[in-house]
Amino acid sequence: NGSTSGSAPSATVSVTDAQITLPANSGVLAKTGYIFTGWNTLANGSGTHYAVGGSYTVPAGGVTLYAEWTATSQTVTYAGGSGATGTAPTQGGVATGGSFALAANSFTKTGYTFAGWNDGTTTYAAGASYTMGAANVTLTAQWTANSATVTYGANGSTSGSAPSATVSVTDA
DSSP states (O other): OSSSBSSOOOOOOSSSTTTOOOOOTTTTBOOOTTTEEEEEETTTOOOOOOOTTTEEEOOTTOOOOOEEEEEEOOOOEOOOOOTTTEEEOOOEEETTTTTOOOOOOEEOOOEEEEEEOOOOSEEEEETTTTESSOOEEEEEEEEEOOOEEEEOTTTOOSSSOOOOOEOOSOOO
């Protein structure tokens, strides 16, 4: 049932209504990002769950029991990026395929405005929903340099014109 390695245990029972003890996985089956949690009558997990070691009565015609998998928790780390200061937001473990809202920024960087969190591929806004992959992730703050326009006023001068300047500010 989606395992990435190993093979399922086999049990052959030739008598209808025979009781079997459901086997442990014992590390035989593996699925990347998941742990084995028992057996189910449906591959999608919406059937009846049976625990390892439990008894099961085999129905007439037989049955296929499917491995059940539960996503493992992945670690989310926030980083400020080069030149940023502050304390990283915290995020509890997130199951593979689970979603969470990205934290508000708690870092500062002089001369820059926070532009979002980047996972190495895509930049997301704080508060956006993020779907966890099968591996730990570091979300790094992205920064946009501040800029400002300086304008000089004539302040009542009777001739000439005031100079103008545009300045990109990164450390003001």
